[in-house]
Amino acid sequence: xxxxxxxxxxxxxxxxxxxxxxxxxxxxxxxxxxxxxxxxxxxxxxxxxxxxxxxxxxxxxxxxxxxxxxxxxxxxxxxxxxxxxxxxxxxxxxxxxxxxxxxxxxxxxxxxxxxxxxxxxxxxxxxxxxxxxxxxxxxxxxxxxxxxxxxxxxxxxxxxxxxxxxxxxxxxxxxxxxxxxxxxxxxxxxxxxxxxxxxxxxxxxxxxxxxxxxxxxxxxxxxxxxxxxxxxxxxxxxxxxxxxxxxxxxxxxxxxxxxxxxxxxxxxxxxxxx
Amino acid sequence: xxxxxxxxxxxxxxxxxxxxxxxxxxxxxxxxxxxxxxxxxxxxxxxxxxxxxxxxxxxxxxxxxxxxxxxxxxxxxxxxxxxxxxxxxxxxxxxxxxxxxxxxxxxxxxxxxxxxxxxxxxxxxxxxxxxxxxxxxxxxxxxxxxxxxxxxxxxxxxxxxxxxxxxxxxxxxxxxxxxxxxxxxxxxxxxxxxxxxxxxxxxxxxxxxxxxxxxxxxxxxxxxxxxxxxxxxxxxxxxxxxxxxxxxxxxxxxxxxxxxxxxxxxxxxxxxxx
Numbered sequence: 346x347x348x349x350x351x352x353x354x355x356x357x358x359x360x361x362x363x364x365x366x367x368x369x370x371x372x373x374x375x376x377x378x379x380x381x382x383x384x385x386x387x388x389x390x391x392x393x394x395x396x397x398x399x400x401x402x403x404x405x406x407x408x409x410x411x412x413x414x415x416x417x418x419x420x421x422x423x424x425x426x427x428x429x430x431x432x433x434x435x436x437x438x439x440x441x442x443x444x445x446x447x448x449x450x451x452x453x454x455x456x457x458x459x460x461x462x463x464x465x466x467x468x469x470x471x472x473x474x475x476x477x478x479x480x481x482x483x484x485x486x487x488x489x490x491x492x493x494x495x496x497x498x499x500x501x502x503x504x505x506x507x508x509x510x511x512x513x514x515x516x517x518x519x520x521x522x523x524x525x526x527x528x529x530x531x532x533x534x535x536x537x538x539x540x541x542x543x544x545x546x547x548x549x550x551x552x553x554x555x556x557x558x559x560x561x562x563x564x565x566x567x568x569x570x571x572x573x574x575x576x577x578x579x580x581x582x583x584x585x586x587x588x589x590x591x592x593x594x595x596x597x598x599x600x601x602x603x604x605x606x607x608x609x610x611x612x613x614x615x616x617x618x619x
Numbered sequence: 620x621x622x623x624x625x626x627x628x629x630x631x632x633x634x635x636x637x638x639x640x641x642x643x644x645x646x647x648x649x650x651x652x653x654x655x656x657x658x659x660x661x662x663x664x665x666x667x668x669x670x671x672x673x674x675x676x677x678x679x680x681x682x683x684x685x686x687x688x689x690x691x692x693x694x695x696x697x698x699x700x701x702x703x704x705x706x707x708x709x710x711x712x713x714x715x716x717x718x719x720x721x722x723x724x725x726x727x728x729x730x731x732x733x734x735x736x737x738x739x740x741x742x743x744x745x746x747x748x749x750x751x752x753x754x755x756x757x758x759x760x761x762x763x764x765x766x767x768x769x770x771x772x773x774x775x776x777x778x779x780x781x782x783x784x785x786x787x788x789x790x791x792x793x794x795x796x797x798x799x800x801x802x803x804x805x806x807x808x809x810x811x812x813x814x815x816x817x818x819x820x821x822x823x824x825x826x827x828x829x830x831x832x833x834x835x836x837x838x839x840x841x842x843x844x845x846x847x848x849x850x851x852x853x854x855x856x857x858x859x860x861x862x863x864x865x866x867x868x869x870x871x872x873x874x875x876x877x878x879x880x881x882x883x884x885x886x887x888x889x890x891x892x893x
Contacts, residue, residue: 412726418689473771497747507781
């Protein structure tokens with residue numbers, strides 16, 4: 346089953362698009378957990394187990410593990426393994442935003458897709474098409490950074506090209522569509538919920554491309570507006586509002602409750618919209 | 620001593636700008652070494668020890684280590700440790716091309732600058748200024764991807780902005796100069812030797828910014844032309860032509876010989892130019 350089919354199947358069975366982002370910041374872990382890398386796996390497993398019922402995917406961000414080097418990367422691998430073993434139907438998006446020369450991207454592609462066997466990887470488009478091909482040659486799916494959720498996304502992503510009056514992020518979307526045709530449903534876009542108007546325009550122009558949408562919740566995006574604009578060929582990510590719903594011993598219960606609330610709200614909005 | 624001072628001091632004492640790129644591809648390692656991650660550290664240590672005399676820095680690329688996950692990252696950490704312990708005056712550029720939201724970049728910055736204590740890190744500019752600040756707040760130096768050496772660099776980096784007729788890579792250079800002023804000599808640019816004309820123009824416009832220049836050697840850049848265009852506020856990287864000078868037991872001797880040849884050629888050209 347490819348990414349596209351897995352996303353569709355998940356949505357059909359659960360009627361939600363919620364993806365839980367795993368960004369375990371050591372400083373924000375529940376106060377009773379020791380401030381050491383090994384606490385990350387305890388925290389993540391609890392979050393995963395308590396929210397899996399209400400989400401269709403997980404998006405662990407490798408930076409929060411790589412912070413602790415090889416020891417942290419071991420925790421990262423245990424997190425991926427835990428999801429694959431216990432929730433094989435859930436989508437795993439490795440959030441790593443990698444991007445390098447083709448011969449180097451091949452090494453990253455090997456790790457994420459052949460060793461870890463995640464479903465998808467976030468990739469930076471700055472170096473252009475030849476830097477992206479090695480990921481696609483594995484048969485797996487990538488989400489290209491398109492219009493990111495942070496305020497400085499406008500520094501470069503909104504530059505308007507003088508030759509065709511398109512913004513950089515629109516040109517990234519156009520390349521993505523070409524690659525999506527060439528490599529059968531293997532390319533999607535990262536579009537921040539903090540840009541509702543642009544999200545809607547991109548969805549109209551690129552209905553085929555799955556969107557990974559961060560920026561809902563802690564970063565300020567509104568859920569109903571996001572869903573109206575994103576459509577159902579999307580994963581809506583929420584990290585901080587679920588992970589840090591409580592900093593006490595009830596953190597997993599509160600995370601579950603928060604994931605349930607978001608998921609049910611999504612279901613209700615999507616039913617109203619359909 | 621900051622990056623700028625370290626580069627100057629090295630150049631004054633050695634009259635070369637050679638940086639040896641450490642891209643250990645398992646498939647290309649000398650045939651007598653076992654094809655396993657632990658061979659990487661054996662290979663890299665030999666390369667480092669045999670070339671240190673003729674170069675002023677090392678640029679290990681983390682992708683070739685991350686390919687093997689946590690086990691590979693342990694090798695990576697041993698490589699960095701080996702350089703720091705035995706060649707403390709050499710510059711270490713961690714080639715990782717990271718880039719993420721500010722709260723996430725902070726985690727990468729912690730690892731590379733606070734834990735590993737490398738001198739510099741390559742970073743992708745796609746997400747804009749706020750994604751770069753956490754690296755600079757550590758007091759360390761970053762090289763921003765500007766005009767990369769690969770053919771597809773033209774896909775996005777050469778887009779001309781309709782508002783000021785500048786290319787994307789020139790706008791990245793302009794932001795870098797602003798950050799360089801704001802954060803006292805902490806920002807440089809990655810510019811491929813495969814674009815000699817643009818390298819020369821960027822050097823004229825941005826004399827203050829150190830350049831990290833890949834693409835000389837295996838990727839086709841010409842040394843004399845590169846040096847004329849780059850000036851001495853630069854690190855000229857060579858990876859494959861040194862690392863894989865021989866695939867037999869004499870690989871370190873041949874790497875040393877190749878590094879010596881390049882270094883002496885640089886010295887001769889720079890003397891002629893000065």
